[in-house]
Amino acid sequence: AEGYDFRAIQDRWLPVWDELKPFEVSRDSDRPTKYVLDMFPYPSGDLHMGHAEAFCFGDVLARYWRGRGYDVLHPIGWDSFGLPAENAAIKRGVDPREWTYANIDQQKASFRAYAPSFDWSRVLHTSDPEYYKWNQWLFLKMYEKGLAYRKASWVNWDPVDQTVLANEQVLADGTSERSGAIVVKKKLTQWYFRITDYADRLLDDLDQLEGQWPSKVLNMQRNWIGRSRGAEVEFEIEGRAEKVPVFTTRPDTLHGATFMVVAPDSDLAAELASGASPEVRMQFQAYLEQTQKQTEIERQNADREKTGVFLDHFAVNPVNGERIPVWASDYVLADYGHGAIMAVPAHDQRDLDFALKFELPVRVVLDVRDEDGARLPDPAESGVALVGDGTLVNSAELDGLAKTDAIAKSIEVLEQRGTGRAATTYRLRDWLISRQRYWGTPIPILHGAGGEMKPVDQSSLPVELPSSEGLDLKPKGSSPLGAATEWATVVDPETGESWTRDPDTMDTFVDSSWYYLRFLSANDDTQAFDPAEAKRWGPIDQYAGGVEHAILHLLYSRFITKVLHDLGYLEFEEPFTALLNQGMVLLDGAKMSKSKGNLVEFASELREHGADALRVTLAFAGPPEDDIDWADVSVQGSAKFLARAWRIADDVQSSGAPVGASFAGGDAALRKHTHHLLGDAPGLVEAYKFNVVVARLMDQVNVTRKAIDSGCGVADPAVRESAEAIALILSLFAPYAAEDMWAKLGHEPTVALVEWPVADPSLLVEDEVTMVVQVDGKVRDRLTLPASVTEAEAESAARASAAVQRAIGDREVVNVVVRVPKIVSIATK
Ligand code: ANZ
16 A cells, blocks of 8 residues: 555545535534634634644644533634734735735635634634624623723833833833834823722632642733722822822831822822922922833832932821821822821831932831841931831821731721722723724724713724725824724714714724624624524533733633623633643744744745644643743654654554454453553643543554554454554644545544544453562462552562561561562561
8 A cells, every 4th residue: 555645634624524515513403512612723824833832732722522412603703903914014005905905815725725614604703894793792782781992091102103102011111012112101092991999809710710720820910900998098288179099008007107108290299289389399390300211110120229309298197197208209109009108117118218318217016026026226327128028106096006907907997087098909900902003993082172972883883994095004103094094074964063083993802802702693694693503512611722812812811701701791801711822833942023033934844844743743842831942842653653653553454354343352451452542642632632542642653553463463352452543542733644544444524523433441450460568588478450550559568468467577678679560578677
């Protein structure tokens, strides 16, 4: 027979699968369901090795659940709005649409050869009006509920690219990750989604995902939300009618608050400065400008030299009536808590550094001791704040209480006096969703001449993006859509009133926050998704993708899912039951990139080695969470393994051994080996131990080859049984080779929909052996143990034997020699 030829095999099966469409799931099946989703790709160029890896792992899981008898939904789409398309368009003068859809076509062609088990009937592109119409629907639902709103606020502004930047895009030195320019703050009116209303639920529901999501991701989500419990304390400021609240996690230390600090970029600071002397006003203005050049990250760096300006005002400490000075300093952030703090220098290092620099009083209110009970040195002398636990002093009614009790008691006292209360603060900010760019979903809002707003009528959706022709797409701080006058002007046919469309487009994270639901009803033009389908398929059983989405994408999807739940469209509240984050594909330890010139091209690897060998290599390289160094793997090795596996089926076919005959009389040793594989594979796949499954397949191929060559011979039913098990399990990693093996074994396509046989328990029983235990050369016991016993197990079984213990008596064991599984020999003195 001809040898294993991956090209011929690919050419043989692709058209068959095209015809069969085996992965299109039907609506009328009563089998249990699994929804397996890979994070959808962005269409920038062709697929790369990172895609190859991610889609390999997701596909292993999708194919696995089919083999376990489930209906599996495994769809694919494109996250096709966004800046790269727009920037390419500006650079090359092409239409962003053309660029985007040409890339999608190229990726589709590569996917076809790579053959993930997608349901192609549900493909979606977020830049299609049929998709983004429902982004607009979602926006209007949020607007109705008060969850979408507009406000003016300070944003990070890149003056070169003329665009708003997320905090994560501002580097620690204050420059833009995009252009390298110094980022400035600019006040802009923007659209926000009120995600902060959901902070508690987003945090608390993470507990349900424990053990199902990587703990690193759970912690990143927790830190991002950043819930902090404490109190809000109101301070009177002399000469100001309204009191000023501060947020503190340590209300117990109120008696030690010796000054107040407000964020220079807060409204309060501006107000207080405006009432100060001209000299202070000038100092403050200069300081504010300096502050606005700092990033939030820099401002939070505790080691920085403290700076600040006295605002010429005094506050009154509500617990002791003391006058305390009010300062402005950049270590206090405007948009955390209330943008103002009570400073307790004795017990907070930043406050202490500030107090020592500006010669402000330091008062210890907590007696903190070291392990030996010795009092720690005075912070004013040592420069080290007392941040540990201790007993309250100098604090009136709190004196003598331990820290935790004092926190509770102080809140009680504040509440009684009406000057404070328990409070919770979050790091999470509302989600800024508007962009002043072209290639995105238009925001479906109309603005009237008098500044009033009205939502676009549902029946007029989608608000389609106008053609980019004639529009200047270059970033300039206002949306290019504003210049599309004809598009932007809407005249009310009844009143004749003229309205202007909102020119901004939505953050593409809106598109990806709910796309998993659109797959359920991808071709339905009457609704975003069918709630009944969501009930049937949702939530996602298995989500797979890169750790770069550990925070924002997952958080936004979780948020929108909860909103849709509250609106009555979904029964579940968490979209992704289990999450797998694959590692990266590196080359020689470095991230691959065009600019570094170390790019391994997916397309050429695919041409040279075929889909199966690439997938097996990726799966075999190590645990899926780990990075893979392409310099360390052997695609040739994978190809050799596939050829060896395939040859077994080829040999069975040549032997003429009948299909469907009972395996019962087959070679017992080989049958046991096969059934151990069948028994172990499910648990291994479900624990994401794909590399172990591949190793077990390699072992099974070797053992089967040995049985053919020097054991039972190729015609033995156990050989066919093994070959079938190999084909079924191998189909997770090498769908082409497995399909070809399946055909050689006399079956119809497709192996992908065949349910795996269950391991026969009678074949899983372990062989037992008799182990002899000697003490000082004399046989003292014979133990019956599994043949697979380890040295450590054998030794402890020997030591546990009563007869052996009697023989040892009170002598000392000086040496134990273990030869598993036959003998344990103990020497005493
Ligand atoms: C008095 C105090 C005494 C504080 C003490 C700490 C220790 P987390 O845990 O991160 O929530 N703070 C409050 N608002 C702030 C702002 N806008 N910018 C910078 N710092 C701010 O931190 C809460 C603590 O951070 C608060 O508790 C406050 O300082 C400070 F021994 O109040 B504390």
